[in-house]
Amino acid sequence: MRLKLLAPLAVFIVICGFLLIGLWRDPREVPSPLIGKPAPAFTLAQLHEPAKTLGPADLKGQVWLLNVWASWCVSCREEHPLLVALGKANIVPIIGLDYKDETTAGKRWLTDNGNPYTTSVVDRDGKVGIDWGVYGVPETFVIDKAGTIRYKQIGPLTAEALETKIVPLIRELQKS
């Protein structure tokens, strides 16, 4: 009889627990359905050499990063030093997707802030961004040798995410 009286309290505490967990979760981090799927194909003009193109097909056989950035993107500034450091470490090719940007502004931004990218390609109208499920810049994808998306970072990279998730994942994928 005592136990029966406590049941509503128990239910209440469980609900509170769920709500409490919800408080600390970021609603902007929507799990991507693209993880484990082949990287969507594109062929885009390169930022610095518009006559040349680049796409995931050209990068098959190696692990690479796709970083979505733009000169108008404020939080890209936040993550940029980390990318520059990662570029200097020369662990992995970093491909930049200059998302809905003016090429002149994009180039100037890279000159001013440092260019960590092996190559940047221009997604002027954002169509490739839609194919990759991009909804907020910056976003970073890890693509394996077979061309499968293995990880997606939504929002700016953090030192913690790089050290604990992204770099270990890259090393593991490079071994296989």
Added chain:
Amino acid sequence: MRWRALLLALALAAAGAPALAAEAQPTGRDSVAAARAVKLSEKLRCLVCQNQSIADSNAELAQDLRGQIRDQIGAGKTDDEIVAYMVARYGDFVLYEPPLKATTVLLWAGPALLILGGFVGLVRFLAARRAAPPSPELSPEERQRAERLLAGSEDTAA
């Protein structure tokens, strides 16, 4: 005389209104496609401002996705194909009406289960109350005390 000017202004405004309305009205197949595009974009969530549909949102991504919907309608895609296209890129989260899957069963069945649980609880509670034994007889001491109280011979504050 001023009311006459006002009347004239109103008449002019009324004459102008239908002309404007006619301008905004699409015709024929376009209007069907436009209505479809609006209906579809109302069903899809904008991922930038998550409490708005891509029909409501002014975010750039929502504009692009509306463009994408129009393009695909133009290309002859069905509504289901367009929704599948969005889900493949942004996940079930873009749908305002989540699909019935193993992971969403609780979401769909939850309210019904709660109502059912409440109903079962209510029935059991009522049955238990009906089945409960009638309140026990007063013991002889209690009866005596009650009689004394009714007779007013005992101090009620005791």
